[in-house]
Amino acid sequence: MADETIIDVRDVHKTFISETKRTLWSKLTGRPHVEKRVEVLKGVDLVVHRGETIAILGSSGSGKSTLLRCINKLETIEAGRIYVNGHLIGYEERDGELIAEKASITAQKRTDIGFVFQHFNLFLNKTALGNVMAPLRDVKKLSAAEARNIAVPNLEMVGLADKMENYPSKLSGGQKQRVAIARALAMEPSVMLFDEPTSALDPELVGEVLAVIKKIAQQGTTMVIVTHEMQFARDIADRIVVMDQGVIVEEGPPSRIFTTPEHPKTRALLSRSGILPG
Amino acid sequence: MDFINNTLAVFPALLVAVPVVVQLALGAMLLALVLGLLIALARISSIKILRGVATFYLEVIRGTPLLVQLVYIFFVLPSIGVEIEPVPAGILGLGLNYAAYLSEVFRSAILSVEHGQTEAALSLGYTPSKTLWKVVIPQSFVVSMGPIGNYFIAMIKDTALTSVIAVTEILKTANILNSQTFQTTAIYTAAAILYLIISLPLSRVVVVLERKARASG
Ligand SMILES: Nc1ncnc2c1ncn2[C@@H]1O[C@H](COP(=O)(O)OP(=O)(O)OP(=O)(O)O)[C@@H](O)[C@H]1O
Ligand SMILES: [Mg+2]
Numbered sequence: 108m109a110d111e112t113i114i115d116v117r118d119v120h121k122t123f124i125s126e127t128k129r130t131l132w133s134k135l136t137g138r139p140h141v142e143k144r145v146e147v148l149k150g151v152d153l154v155v156h157r158g159e160t161i162a163i164l165g166s167s168g169s170g171k172s173t174l175l176r177c178i179n180k181l182e183t184i185e186a187g188r189i190y191v192n193g194h195l196i197g198y199e200e201r202d203g204e205l206i207a208e209k210a211s212i213t214a215q216k217r218t219d220i221g222f223v224f225q226h227f228n229l230f231l232n233k234t235a236l237g238n239v240m241a242p243l244r245d246v247k248k249l250s251a252a253e254a255r256n257i258a259v260p261n262l263e264m265v266g267l268a269d270k271m272e273n274y275p276s277k278l279s280g281g282q283k284q285r286v287a288i289a290r291a292l293a294m295e296p297s298v299m300l301f302d303e304p305t306s307a308l309d310p311e312l313v314g315e316v317l318a319v320i321k322k323i324a325q326q327g328t329t330m331v332i333v334t335h336e337m338q339f340a341r342d343i344a345d346r347i348v349v350m351d352q353g354v355i356v357e358e359g360p361p362s363r364i365f366t367t368p369e370h371p372k373t374r375a376l377l378s379r380s381g382i383l384p385g
Numbered sequence: 386m387d388f389i390n391n392t393l394a395v396f397p398a399l400l401v402a403v404p405v406v407v408q409l410a411l412g413a414m415l416l417a418l419v420l421g422l423l424i425a426l427a428r429i430s431s432i433k434i435l436r437g438v439a440t441f442y443l444e445v446i447r448g449t450p451l452l453v454q455l456v457y458i459f460f461v462l463p464s465i466g467v468e469i470e471p472v473p474a475g476i477l478g479l480g481l482n483y484a485a486y487l488s489e490v491f492r493s494a495i496l497s498v499e500h501g502q503t504e505a506a507l508s509l510g511y512t513p514s515k516t517l518w519k520v521v522i523p524q525s526f527v528v529s530m531g532p533i534g535n536y537f538i539a540m541i542k543d544t545a546l547t548s549v550i551a552v553t554e555i556l557k558t559a560n561i562l563n564s565q566t567f568q569t570t571a572i573y574t575a576a577a578i579l580y581l582i583i584s585l586p587l588s589r590v591v592v593v594l595e596r597k598a599r600a601s602g
Contacts, residue, residue: 214507215510220508224505245511245515294509
């Protein structure tokens with residue numbers, strides 16, 4: 108089944124509503140408080156097949172992170188559907204309406220989706236090994252020995268065999284991100300989502316993290332990577348997805364996108380990155 | 386020299402009260418820790434009524450003197466049929482009072498754990514409540530260690546207030562001795578020194594705890 112669908116995002120809409128704080132004055136005068144609405148996703152459709160590596164490109168604020176966060180329900184959506192491995196994420200559907208599902212069910216579905224954050228988000232009170240073992244024990248309910256047997260090879264795979272007992276405060280940014288990757292991978296998710304995994308790193312540490320991600324991609328892991336590293340995207344992605352202002356404007360294989368982009372926004376993005384002549 | 390000898394001579398009589406102080410402080414601290422954590426959780430909960438009740442409790446406790454609260458528990462509650470022995474009343478009064486202050490320690494410690502870690506836990510399949518208990522609260526305890534220690538020392542000193550509700554702790558014992566022997570200076574000097582002997586080593590412990598907490602953070 109080469110074409111097995113892992114992620115199916117259908118016509119997803121997401122609006123952020125930021126409410127201004129109700130002041131005493133607005134209460135006294137009874138003036139309704141202002142709410143600001145920003146539609147960040149305006150109908151996004153995306154299908155990811157098993158084993159595929161997708162890179163999402165787009166200018167800042169185009170909604171890349173939001174899309175990724177919606178896929179594992181770190182954000183709510185107003186309309187559309189997101190399926191991962193056939194499961195509707197975050198909601199139950201009744202008579203065509205989305206109804207929020209129980210938090211424990213969402214949690215269960217999330218174990219199938221690995222997420223790597225820009226700022227690593229390691230558990231600061233645990234060692235590298237402790238970070239990788241924690242969800243295996245707390246979520247998968249494995250014994251310490253079983254968790255260890257899974258955690259250790261994953262840390263070795265990201266090249267941290269000698270740093271397992273280090274706390275995050277004693278790891279470099281690149282090492283922290285590799286621990287975070289091992290922690291997500293150890294749960295054996297169907298898909299890995301990366302949100303700008305190297306953007307918070309010093310330039311000299313970017314390479315080691317990209318190398319690990321490339322290695323994972325080559326093992327056939329299904330993944331979606333939001334990145335500003337154009338060369339990297341071109342190198343590892345099977346498909347490039349370009350977002351702009353809350354919609355996907357263009358997608359296709361890197362060989363085409365990077366040479367003959369069709370959409371003006373893609374062209375603008377690539378020439379800004381120095382890949383296409385301006 | 387007489388003064389020093391007299392003061393030393395009083396110590397054995399006062400030491401009898403130390404177990405009572407230990408009992409009061411440990412019992413009240415345990416109550417304060419548990420209740421304090423519950424209040425802190427209520428204050429950050431999404432349920433409005435819980436937040437309201439917790440905030441109300443906090444304001445009442447912080448807005449009235451501990452001495453008045455102790456007196457209330459011991460002398461006023463019996464009028465509605467609730468009679469409590471002196472030591473349990475002391476534990477209850479101190480515990481209820483310190484719970485309010487500890488809840489603020491816990492609340493700020495819980496809020497100080499980066500939101501990113503919460504998101505990471507959720508993304509790994511932790512439920513919201515598991516995230517709270519397995520990721521957030523253990524870390525907030527580490528952050529809270531120093532402040533909790535300082536409140537514990539303050540509480541040991543505040544056990545003296547329970548002398549007004551008939552608890553024979555150090556001060557009450559000193560009062561009784563004084564009414565029998567009238568060695569006022571020696572007796573109260575010995576009492577003060579005894580408090581110092583208890584709290585000084587504890588302050589050192591707190592300093593070490595705080596250093597450890599900072600190192601692991
Ligand atoms: N929690 C939030 N509340 C309100 N607005 C938000 C929130 N999160 C994001 N936004 C807005 O949504 C828009 C899209 O944000 P998003 O983070 O998805 O963009 P992005 O494509 O990931 O950008 P970048 O490349 O800078 O990471 C931005 O305009 C941002 O200001
Ligand atoms: Mg982003």
